[in-house]
Amino acid sequence: DQQVKQNSPSLSVQEGRISILNCDYTNSMFDYFLWYKKYPAEGPTFLISISSIKDKNEDGRFTVFLNKSAKHLSLHIVPSQPGDSAVYFCAGSTNAGKSTFGDGTTLTVKP
Amino acid sequence: DAGVIQSPRHEVTEMGQEVTLRCKPISGHDYLFWYRQTMMRGLELLIYFNNNVPIDDSGMPEDRFSAKMPNASFSTLKIQPSEPRDSAVYFCASSPTTGAWAEETQYFGPGTRLLVL
Numbered sequence: 001d002q003q004v005k006q007n008s009p010s011l012s013v014q015e016g017r018i019s020i021l022n023c024d025y026t027n028s029m030f031d032y033f034l035w036y037k038k039y040p041a042e043g044p045t046f047l048i049s050i051s052s053i054k055d056k057n058e059d060g061r062f063t064v065f066l067n068k069s070a071k072h073l074s075l076h077i078v079p080s081q082p083g084d085s086a087v088y089f090c091a092g093s094t095n096a097g098k099s100t101f102g103d104g105t106t107l108t109v110k111p
Numbered sequence: 112d113a114g115v116i117q118s119p120r121h122e123v124t125e126m127g128q129e130v131t132l133r134c135k136p137i138s139g140h141d142y143l144f145w146y147r148q149t150m151m152r153g154l155e156l157l158i159y160f161n162n163n164v165p166i167d168d169s170g171m172p173e174d175r176f177s178a179k180m181p182n183a184s185f186s187t188l189k190i191q192p193s194e195p196r197d198s199a200v201y202f203c204a205s206s207p208t209t210g211a212w213a214e215e216t217q218y219f220g221p222g223t224r225l226l227v228l
Contacts, residue, residue: 034216036219041221041222042221042222043115043202043204043219043220043221043222044154044202044219045218045219046216046217046218049216089154098156098159098167099144099156099217100156101146101153101154101155101156102153103153103154104153104154
């Protein structure tokens with residue numbers, strides 16, 4: 001059972017436009033959701049998170065939206081920049097000590 | 112801080128050989144995680160430690176895999192014997208302890224790219 005799913009393996013957008021990355025989950029016990037960004041030959045790095053009791057969290061160009069009833073979250077990047085091109089992982093986390101990651105979405109921002 | 116350090120960065124070995132991957136977490140972090148990334152299975156948690164004690168090893172694929180954390184600054188992941196299907200990128204990550212564990216981010220190392228021929 002894949003508890004966290006990122007159904008789009010890849011996404012391509014034009015520089016300056018909005019990037020929307022989606023994530024679905026099945027585990028209602030997740031307390032937090034986190035997005036990580038990964039460049040080639042590097043480990044994932046933390047980008048932004050949201051508590052399960054909130055529906056929106058914003059940090060600069062990055063906003064994460066959570067729809068608990070739909071068990072869906074999304075990451076919005078506005079405006080998108082070529083340096084945002086990377087693999088983005090969505091993860092669900094519990095206080096029991098585990099994070100479960102999605103398979104990742106490769107974002108390409110074209111100049 | 113140098114971040115999470117992993118060695119080696121690349122490892123090529125032959126089937127049947129023993130492989131040992133090493134990790135030095137960020138100083139002061141109480142949690143250490145081992146992940147494996149493959150095209151087929153994505154990023155999967157193998158095992159994690161809290162204060163050097165293994166907490167959950169349910170992700171370890173089989174008995175050929177073992178992990179240890181003899182002290183707060185060092186951990187190993189060993190595969191013996193290795194098989195071609197073990198080829199993957201192995202990440203180590205660490206995380207500090209807070210009252211709300213779930214919101215703590217994990218800090219990943221650069222990974223070890225393992226190829227078993």
